[in-house]
Amino acid sequence: MKRLLKRAQMKFLGGSFDEALRDYGMVLNDNPSLSEAKVGVILSDLALESEDEAKALFDYYQVIKTSSDNADEIIDQLVESIYNSKSKIHEILLEPLKEQAEYEDGIRYSDFLKHIQSRNGFREAFEDIMFSTRVILTTKKEFMSFVTQLITNDFHSMALEYLDNTAPLFGNDQEVLALYTKLKNNENSL
Structure with a gap:
């Protein structure tokens, strides 16, 4: 399990997010409560869409995981915040399209x-x-x-x-x- 977790981390850091997602997913499947695997899955999925944000959160997670008992929850909340922000931006950008559609x-x-x-x-x-x-x-x-x-x-x-x-x-x-x-x-x- 530790080897697979390390491999997933190396794939993530190397930019192979699909492979990292798969490896983290296999670890999570065998160990559903393992925080590092949960965060890995979340950040690998995010990286497929927003690489820079995911890498920044990954670095942040590495810093806080030893000092915080709920580091995975913090990362989860940050990712949710990112998705919510993108959703709001998407809505704002669609409004002019709705108006244009009428004409x-x-x-x-x-x-x-x-x-x-x-x-x-x-x-x-x-x-x-x-x-x-x-x-x-x-x-x-x-x-x-x-x-x-x-x-x-x-x-x-x-x-x-x-x-x-x-x-x-x-x-x-x-x-x-x-x-x-x-x-x-x-x-x-x-």
């Missing part, structure tokens, strides 16, 4: 949902507008719903295009990444 040639997702009902299905409604009108998505929930409908209704290349074009907005969001898996599974079932 562009497009249909709001809420209006598109009404059109789906009038056409008795997503496929028909989407085929009505796909070449002439853009669907304006202003929230993550709308995005998730729309892309899920694209996948379900076999608009695979379009779903992939939406996912690829918006990946930087959502970073390492697990719900969004799960849509890639759903798309792949749906394509394989054809």
Whole structure:
């Protein structure tokens, strides 16, 4: 276990965050209460999105882990604070996009949902507008719903295009990444 923990730490310090996450995860699986493994998993996951912040927190953890009984909780709170800050920034940046959407040639997702009902299905409604009108998505929930409908209704290349074009907005969001898996599974079932 100590060798695997040391290897995970070396992978983290070397910038191999996927491998570090895997190794820390294996240690955590065998030792669920081991604080160092918990922090390693949290920081490796964060590093996939924000390397500098994760490395700074890793260094901070190395300093406080010997002097504080709850060092892992401190790191967990700091990581949560980082994610909350990013979420707020994301919301602030989306507000102008919402306003701009009202002036562009497009249909709001809420209006598109009404059109789906009038056409008795997503496929028909989407085929009505796909070449002439853009669907304006202003929230993550709308995005998730729309892309899920694209996948379900076999608009695979379009779903992939939406996912690829918006990946930087959502970073390492697990719900969004799960849509890639759903798309792949749906394509394989054809």
